[in-house]
Amino acid sequence: MSERRKPYPFDQFEPKWQALWEKEQSFHAPNPGEKDFDSRKPKFYVLDMFPYPSGAGLHVGHPEGYTATDIMARYKRLSGCNVLHPMGWDAFGLPAEQYAIKTGQHPAVTTRDNIAKFKSQLKAIGFSYDWQREVNTTDPRYYKWTQWIFLKIYNSWFNPETTRAESISTYRGDDPDSVRLAYVADVPVNWCQELGTVLANEEVVDGKSEVGGFPVVKRPMRQWMLRITAFADRLIAELDGLDWPESIKLLQRNWIGRSEGAEIEFVTVNGREDESGSGGLSKPSGQLGSIAAIRVFTTRADTLYGATYMVLSPEHPLIDQLTTDECRSAVNDYRAAVASKSEIERTDLSKEKTGVFIGAFAINPANGKNVPIWIADYVLMGYGTGAIMGVPGHDQRDLEFARRFDLPVVPVVQAAEKTREESIGFLEDGVAMNSGILDGLATPDAKKKIISWLEENGHGRADIRYKLRDWLFSRQRYWGEPFPIVWEDGKHSALSESELPIVPPELDDYKPTGTGEPPLAKAKEWVLYSDQARRETNTMPQWAGSCWYYLRFCDPQNDERFVGEEAERYWTGGEAPGGVDLYVGGTEHAVLHLLYARFWHKVLFDLGYLSKPEPFQRLVNQGIILGEDGQKMSKSRGNVVNPDEVIALYGADAFRLYEMFMGPLEQMKPWSMRGVEGVARFLARVWRLLMAENQAGEWHLSANVTNAAPDKAQLKITHATIKKVTADIESLSFNTAISQMMIFVNAFTSAVAIPLAAMRPFLVLLNPFAPHIASELWETLNRKFADAEGDMTKQSWPTANEALLVEDEVEIVVQINGKVRDRVTVLMSATDDEVKEAVLASPRIHALLDGKSVRKVIVVPKKLVNIVVS
């Protein structure tokens, strides 16, 4: 097959411009105080989610968001902004480590190779990143500061008085380790045997690891945790000031899962059903004088009178103490059975409710009645108090359980527009009944009343609970940041900042031990910190590096501070709560990276290291690009599109333009090679508008290009295009901006003379989208005409002249009863009455109205007239 002829010589000028941009460092943004910094210009920080440099290289999904931000960056620069547009590498992670296990090659080597490949691919697309600001999370100069931030977190606590993170030195209690924002806990964690590591809740999907899809089991282990739950309220509340998609805000709110309700104490009665009162209360052994009480959390305290039984989670600590001898063997059997179940089995909704009675009773504080205590696996130890009051009258799960085990069902809320029977099992608002002091109260009032009654009588209090768990922050992996922590006599302590970075030791064998002991433990000498102290051998999760990279971009070479104060203040400055002006990336990070980064940011903000409470002001999620078959791209389906091939065939400009022309940025959409061809044709038309080919096949500036003035229509479309493209870029509607540029070019293709005054602004508009061809044509024009100076990067964004867009006349659509029947042309200045007159004068309309009576005439100025007839 012979090589297909290029419609325009992109293969010659695209590499030329890329090389020139690199040589001139055209997109380097100096920091305040540096040479060439212009303090008069406003700043604009436009950020991409930096990629994990995998061995497979870029796929067409990456450049979708990257092209959008690049258009924005180039547009803002031409509009007179100092633009921060950086790129880097989130390079710690499993694939490099697993490759190391297979081949023995050090992950750093694999990572370096992959980064080189990614970088060359990004450069071939012509992105205008400031490469002087490149960061790499696996570089000791970078992770030194990741470890430094960990020390800040370790050395602080959340002061409930101020609701702020503060230095641990302000803590007045006797056990600082119990309040640190980074702490060690023995907790049931997600253990993945195949990966040889524990995982965060966020990394477990349907009981399997997000990476690799391996089974995950709960297993108690000693782990580092970060106290993100302390920030739950602020993480919810401070979403309000952000320009994020509502759906993403909602996802975060749901993930944090704030529930307002009450904690209620049920006093227990061991083994007695019929008597209530003090005589039956048990005195738990070892806790002399205290009465065993079960605390439950509920969002519907108003249904307390309907609580006819209690259920404890099988892991609840009071079970041993409360279980009667008759019930003990059944209880133990049940607990053993539950313990052997996997997470998936346990949370299978379709299965029937199970549980056993433990022989004990508790007193419902509202009505003094004794209720039986059960254990069941539908109650989870991890949420609330690990115990519930069973209200089968108004909870579907409790109702199923009560029916299964024949427990009494008492309806206590009459929902509006429902009969008593219909209200059963549903948790709707209504009016309280069968509820003593609450009878007749609407649900919100009933809640308030019962909670104050509980507080007055010492049976409970208002309470707020969250689904969000503290963040499990340690991993049993080699390829991650080591903790700046040592252990001595079973106690952890922080290394000093001067010892950073803590560099991981060299290993011959990166394999996980399989026992939960981290691979770093194999480096015996490294572990020996001193005669007494041993190094922490866990490493941080991949999220650590990506939690703060946007800050490092502001000042990436700084070895004295994680980010210089002035640089941070300048690049994240402004009125809004968030610092990054535009952040574009995939939805897959809605609750992981975006929540973790906000958390770290708030800690650093509270401690006085940052000027804004939020990291990202405006967030946009690009949609997934599907294969040509409309299916998700995957190697196994064989529908993966490789950017390198597209660029070789059609050029980088066509690739960029197609990525943006496919459809709205946020939308999921399928790839189409034909579509790429379409935009390539458009770019070729742009080329031929200004260029002509001689006999030898060489291109030169077309003789049609003239500095004579454009005609009125040409001027008008030029300014209409400036207006539309500008507005569309601002609203990230790149597909319609491109449509408008196509309309512009179509309007000029048959013109004999191609006026410079139209082409100059057009090339500037085209430049953010297709910078190579725009730069090349600009340069060609400069060689002949002296009306402009400098290359494309030195130009200013054109402004639309509204006066040129004003029409003398306008075509009015004439409707009869909402159906279009005619059009008339009237002067722009015509009054409503004049328009009406002109419409009624139309012979066509006159004929159609014959014999009908006109009831009303609606005139929409400059648009339409609707005649309503009967």
Add this chain to the structure above:
RNA sequence: GCCGAUGUGGCGAAAUGGCAGACGCAACGGACUUAAAAUCCGUUUCUCGUAAUUGGGAGUCCCGGUUCGAGUCCGGGCAUCGGCACCA
């Protein structure tokens, strides 16, 4: 089950409550060419009709409503996709 997003030609998609389908792809017809490719011009929602056009009717997932007028707003469904999921 709960929450959210989306539903428009053969396809990707446009449309501050005011001409539905801009722009592009594909298809068809034509010009150029020995021929093909490329390029340029034209047609292209469906349907009925005419010798002819600025002809008639229907049409934005379905049912209903508000309005002079609804793809757009409101109510109720259906479908697809995404998130959460025994969270008390």
